[in-house]
Amino acid sequence: MKKILIALALIASVQFAGAQEQVKSVSAAKSALEAAQAAAQNPKKNTKMQTWLKLGQSYIDAYNAPMGNAWVGVSKSELQLIGGNEKPSAVEEVLIGGQPMTKEVYETRNYYFTPNGVLTLIETTKPICADPLDKALEAFVKAFEMDANAQKTSDIIAGIKSVATKYTEEAYNSYYFGNLAEASQKFEKAAAASATRPLGQIDTMSVYNIGFTAWQAGDLARAKKYLEQCLAYNYEGAEGDVYAKLADISDRTGDKEAQVANLEKGFSKYPQSQVILVGLINYYLTSGESTDRLFELLDAAKKNEPNNPSLFYVEGNIHEKLGNHDAAAESYKQCAVINPDYEYGYIGLGVLYYNLAVEIQEAAQNEFDDAKYMVLVEKFESTLKSCVEPFEKAFEITSDNAVKVSVAEYLKNACFRFREDAEYSGKYETYNKFVADNQ
Secondary structure, three states, X not given: OHHHHHHHOOXXXXXXXXXXXXXXXXXXXXXXXXXXXXXXXXXXXXXXXXHHHHHHHHHHHHHHHHHOOOOOOOEHHHHHHHOOOOOOOEEEEEEEOOEXXXXXXXXXXXXXXXXXXXXXXXXXXXXXXXXXXXXXHHHHHHHXXXXXXXXXXXXXXXXXXXXXXXXXXXXXXXXXXXXXXXXXXXXXXXXXXXXXXXXXXXOHHHHHHHHHHHHHHOOHHHHHHHHHHHHHOOOOOHHHHHHHHHHHHHXXXXXXXXXXXXXXXXXXXXXXXXXXXXXXXXXXXXXOOOOHHXXXXXXXXXXXXXXXXXXXXXXXXXXXXOOOHHHHHXXXXXXXXXXXXXXXXXXXXXXXXXXXXXXXXXXXXXXXXXXXXXXXXXXXXXXXXXXXXXXXXXXXXXXXXHHHHHHHHHHHHHHHOOOOOHHHHHHHHHHHHHHHHOO
């Protein structure tokens, strides 16, 4: 599921990995719930705070019981140790969100395991009652209203937190199963539960995810509403993603003024954000307005942070996308002047030369004049060699292994062209081995 989260930018790194609370059997949870419901109907008992607190907890137990003694993150081997003799009635290989999983079918639930045997999804198929989380929250609210002396505030807060967490788990499940509109509704319930007194917390991550999943589902009005709420709560998402999403919504609804306003505001705060930068470049290239505005925004950012090499990296990216290759190279080189250990300046320069070499190679392949062809081949080779030095510098200084692998891939491909030369042959072997060892 990690791959899905990264690709779709849901801002959550791990889905509630951790041991499940002690779970009652289905029959015990059902009996306890029936008793708690009866007490809540009893005029002699339903005026007591403890009656409603117990009812809320009974609904939580009823929600948990069909899922068994498992939790997201447990391994198959661990589950076998604690699961007793219960065996699945069926096992099948399925695709969830494009990811292969093993589905184990039990009487009241389905378990979904990753290829390495980690439980990632729990799907209840036979609940004890309808809407147990809604009813649990109602009971906890009732308990709070009756807790005049605040004797059980901490227990009520714990119960409401549990409801909010389980709504969020359900929202992620809906998301993984591709039910985006449903996921958005469940994230909304999670946010509402967190805001319920006495917990009374603003869950900005859930608010963002309401808007994000609505945006994915194409419900732009709903997405706009909740993404704007994020900004009201001073939550702007990773690298200003909220601004990028609002700009996209404005673009799709024809509000160009709001589109550029969101992009420019996002850029002023997150100039290194590639999604915002690309959005700005595309806007100015397609709107007919002067691209000079891009450099005005960047110059303003430089005045605030004159020693920030990433701003020159961004400047290089802008020049490259606008086709200003010489200016792009100078901007990337300026990164090293400011900070010789900033790897992305070298990477930007290497990618620039590599891509230019590819373009020249394609031009050569389409050239039928022999003399012109040879000129292009020589230019191709010299340009391709130019990428090696900056890539090697980036490979040397970066501490990020993923970046190292990516750079080594470029170096391997570039050096392969000149492998008949002993120097480049050795480099090719080195980087080819590194890539192979780190796949």
